[in-house]
Amino acid sequence: MDERAIQHLSADPAMARVIAATPLKFKEGNGDVYADLLDSIVSQQLSGKVVKVILGRFYALFPDGYPHPERILEMDFETLRSVGLSRQKTAYICNTAEFFRSEEARNKDWARMDDEEVIRYLIQIKGVGRWTAEMILMFTLNRPDVMPLDDLGIQQSMVVLFGWEETGKALQKRMLEAAEAWRPYRTYACKYLWKWPRV
Numbered sequence: 001m002d003e004r005a006i007q008h009l010s011a012d013p014a015m016a017r018v019i020a021a022t023p024l025k026f027k028e029g030n031g032d033v034y035a036d037l038l039d040s041i042v043s044q045q046l047s048g049k050v051v052k053v054i055l056g057r058f059y060a061l062f063p064d065g066y067p068h069p070e071r072i073l074e075m076d077f078e079t080l081r082s083v084g085l086s087r088q089k090t091a092y093i094c095n096t097a098e099f100f101r102s103e104e105a106r107n108k109d110w111a112r113m114d115d116e117e118v119i120r121y122l123i124q125i126k127g128v129g130r131w132t133a134e135m136i137l138m139f140t141l142n143r144p145d146v147m148p149l150d151d152l153g154i155q156q157s158m159v160v161l162f163g164w165e166e167t168g169k170a171l172q173k174r175m176l177e178a179a180e181a182w183r184p185y186r187t188y189a190c191k192y193l194w195k196w197p198r199v
Contacts, residue, residue, distance in 0.1 A: 002026050005144065005185040012181045014161050015189055018196045026191065029140040033110065034100045036140040037122070038067060040132050041092045042085065050084075057083035069106070072097035092127025099125045110141055138187045145184040149175055157193040 010016045029036070042058060043051045059065050061075065061083065072080070072094060080090045100106055110118060115137055122133040131150050137143040148154060149172040158164070158175055166174055182189040 002188075005188040008185055009182055009189055009192070014178070015182060015192070018157075018161065018189075018192045022192050022196045024192060024195055026188070029142050031110070031140060031142075033108075033122075033136055033140055034069070034096070034106050035067070036136055037096050037125075037128060037132070038093055040135060041089055041096065041127055044089070054084040058085070067093075067097070069097035069101040073101065088127075092125075095126045096128065115143055115146060138190070143187060145186045146190070147176065147179050147186040148190065151190070153194050154190055157196055157198060160198045161193075161196075 006019060010019055038058075039055060042055055046054070058080075059067065061079065062068070062071055077090060077094070080093065081087065085093070113121065118137055118141070119130060119133040122128050122136065123130060131148055134146050134148040134151075137146045138148070155171060155175070158178065159171070162174070162178060164171065164174055179186050179189065
């Protein structure tokens with residue numbers, strides 16, 4: 001699949017430039033939507049080093065090293081906070097645990113849902129927005145054709161790549177138009193754009 005994606009994307013001269021300048025190995029996600037959502041909530045607006053420390057403390061709270069929804073919901077709020085989480089992030093983690101417990105969503109057959117169905121389902125959780133759901137599609141569920149228009153890194157790379165001056169909705173419109181050439185591998189294109197040194 002990777003080779004087919006690279007071959008397809010390289011047919012676009014702009015993306016061929018990016019690929020030539022960006023060595024990249026694709027990693028498969030593990031399919032654990034629940035755990036990756038928790039990781040994403042913890043990671044928001046923090047540096048990689050801080051995230052690693054907080055996640056280490058968080059997972060250490062659980063005897064088997066896994067934050068089962070039931071265990072989170074049984075745990076004292078301040079105990080969860082003690083690993084370095086803000087009140088808001090702790091609340092979002094509890095929201096996610098409650099959603100996955102009540103929906104029995106850890107056993108959900110995600111493969112039966114298309115990308116937009118997954119997004120609509122996950123953004124029911126307070127603290128999970130469209131961008132987070134798109135990251136789950138791309139990195140956890142290995143969906144090949146996701147285009148996260150709100151992602152600042154993708155926006156910046158495409159502005160440099162194509163020499164655009166637009167912002168806001170006008171920029172997103174141009175992004176969608178340019179990315180048409182990358183279908184059905186827009187996820188792969190975005191992974192290159194994130195790593196591209198923009199030179």
